[in-house]
Amino acid sequence: MSDSMVRRAELTPKLVFEIDPPKTGERWVADTKIKGFGLRLWSTASGGQKAFAIRAAKRNGKMIRKTYDPNIAWRRRLGFSYADREDKFGLGEYLEDARDWAKDEIDRIKGKLTGTEQAWIEHRAVGELVKSLPLGRAGDSLLRGLKLNNASQKYLDRLDKLFASKMETPLAKLKPGQVARALARADLSAGNVRTLRSFVSQILERGASFHGPLGRFHDEFASSFSTEWDRVRKVRYPALNKLSDKRYRQIFDILESETEYWQQALAIRIYFEFRAPLTRILRAEWNQIYGPHWYPYAPDEKEFWFECRENIENDAKRILDQIRQLGAPEFDGNRFWFPTNFPRRYGHIRSVEHVWRLTLRRCGLRYYPLREFSRSYREFNNPSYYISFLRQYKPIFDNALNVAELSKKVALARKT
Numbered sequence: 515m516s517d518s519m520v521r522r523a524e525l526t527p528k529l530v531f532e533i534d535p536p537k538t539g540e541r542w543v544a545d546t547k548i549k550g551f552g553l554r555l556w557s558t559a560s561g562g563q564k565a566f567a568i569r570a571a572k573r574n575g576k577m578i579r580k581t582y583d584p585n586i587a588w589r590r591r592l593g594f595s596y597a598d599r600e601d602k603f604g605l606g607e608y609l610e611d612a613r614d615w616a617k618d619e620i621d622r623i624k625g626k627l628t629g630t631e632q633a634w635i636e637h638r639a640v641g642e643l644v645k646s647l648p649l650g651r652a653g654d655s656l657l658r659g660l661k662l663n664n665a666s667q668k669y670l671d672r673l674d675k676l677f678a679s680k681m682e683t684p685l686a687k688l689k690p691g692q693v694a695r696a697l698a699r700a701d702l703s704a705g706n707v708r709t710l711r712s713f714v715s716q717i718l719e720r721g722a723s724f725h726g727p728l729g730r731f732h733d734e735f736a737s738s739f740s741t742e743w744d745r746v747r748k749v750r751y752p753a754l755n756k757l758s759d760k761r762y763r764q765i766f767d768i769l770e771s772e773t774e775y776w777q778q779a780l781a782i783r784i785y786f787e788f789r790a791p792l793t794r795i796l797r798a799e800w801n802q803i804y805g806p807h808w809y810p811y812a813p814d815e816k817e818f819w820f821e822c823r824e825n826i827e828n829d830a831k832r833i834l835d836q837i838r839q840l841g842a843p844e845f846d847g848n849r850f851w852f853p854t855n856f857p858r859r860y861g862h863i864r865s866v867e868h869v870w871r872l873t874l875r876r877c878g879l880r881y882y883p884l885r886e887f888s889r890s891y892r893e894f895n896n897p898s899y900y901i902s903f904l905r906q907y908k909p910i911f912d913n914a915l916n917v918a919e920l921s922k923k924v925a926l927a928r929k930t
Contacts, residue, residue, distance in 0.1 A: 522546055525553060527606030535562025542569075551616035554581070564605060566612035570623045578623050582612045690731050694738035698745070711739055751882055754890035761877070762786075762891060768873050770836070777852045778869035780837050782884065786891055787830040792884065797862050798851045800838075 523529065525545045533543065535555040543553040550570040556563055566582035584605070618628035697711055718731050766786070772779035785795050794810040802809050807823040826834060837851055845853045850862040870884050 520544060525609060527603035527609050530564070530606035530609060531603035533564070535564055537562075545613070548613055548616055548620075550620050551613065566605070566608070566616070568616050568619055568623075570620045572623055573625055580619055582608075582615055584608045584611075586615070688731060690734035691738045694735055694742050698739060698742035707743075750886050751890075754882060754887060757890065761879075764877055765873060768876050769869075770833070772869065772873075775869045775872075776840050777837075777854075777863050778866040779873070780833060780840075781852050781863065782866050782870055782873070784830060784833045784837070785884070786888055787833065788824045789892065790824060792866070796852055796864065796866070799849045800851065801849060 520542045522544045524547055525543065529543075530553055533553070533555065535541070536557050538557050540554065540556040543555070545551045545553070550568050552567065552569070554565050554567040568580050568582075569577065571577050614629075621628040693714065697707060697714065700707060700710070702710070715736065718735065766783060769779040769783040781792075781795050785792050788795065788808070790810045798808065798810060803826065806826050808826055809823050824830070834851075841848070841851075841853070844855075848861075852863045853861055854863050866884070871881060874881055
């Protein structure tokens with residue numbers, strides 16, 4: 515291909531889409547962002563074709579040409595539909611995938627580590643360093659990371675006060691049961707114990723993103739803590755722990771069959787299915803449901819910087835369907851699950867106490883506060899279950915890593 519047939523330009527999806535193949539012969543549009551990568555256009559009997567390709571020389575000077583196959587795009591491999599992006603630019607939609615492919619292929623041709631290989635080596639090196647971090651040092655790093663990402667100052671102050679671990683055992687050598695027992699038996703309030711449990715889980719969850727085996731610690735720790743917590747936590751009404759499944763079913767049947775006060779009854783019923791506070795149940799809105807999840811908190815309400823969501827499945831899904839059906843005749847289109855016709859500021863019911871007392875009388879049970887009664891059925895929300903926000907942040911162990919050691923490992927890998 516002669517130089518006269520070569521054009522240089524920064525490729526864009528629109529340019530790739532709009533440029534026409536030549537009527538005869540072949541043409542090359544060299545991408546100015548990546549040397550050796552470009553758009554190949556050629557004439558055919560049916561009107562011409564175009565494809566992303568590379569042209570690069572090996573160390574011995576031999577020229578190598580390769581054509582990009584859109585079927586290898588990572589978005590396709592993960593089931594991503596380009597139709598979701600409206601497919602405005604045809605082949606141009608694959609430009610960034612093709613650039614990534616080109617970088618790796620050109621590196622291979624020139625005998626270098628590809629970006630993917632280098633990232634993997636660095637990830638492995640970071641993993642080795644992370645697993646050797648003591649728990650206390652890892653906790654300090656996590657606190658710094660949370661602060662950099664604008665976590666609630668109230669949450670940071672609380673954690674800083676609670677977490678004062680001087681434990682020098684490396685993360686990879688920690689024993690889940692031992693940590694769980696120490697935490698469950700700490701001389702702290704129940705709320706503070708759960709906050710610390712969440713924090714320790716976040717340390718291990720973050721560490722697992724660099725060193726996979728730490729994920730097993732997280733799972734075992736969660737299970738061990740649940741067992742230890744059940745053994746030691748103080749219950750205000752011990753008799754509630756002796757209630758049988760048959761008793762709960764009786765209560766649930768009464769709540770689900772209530773017709774006059776169906777809103778209060780079903781609010782109580784779904785409270786037993788979810789872990790969110792009752793106040794969030796009463797003010798819940800239909801537009802807080804996305805797919806199979808209910809998100810009871812808006813982003814600016816996440817005081818402790820965790821994503822809280824409730825799974826809508828089985829009984830919870832059935833009850834929500836019942837709430838929607840019963841509310842349709844009178845409140846169709848209202849944003850609340852439990853709206854009210856009374857001229858109140860918030861437009862939703864505010865109390866279920868009357869119906870709760872009535873239900874207990876119908877079951878022949880003495881009065882217990884709903885909060886304590888529900889606690890005996892399921893534990894309240896624990897923020898450690900919902901830390902996906904943290905996964906979106908930049909690596910928070912940066913300040914604790916030995917960058918010089920990491921650089922040596924990468925340099926060694928390049929030589930070999």
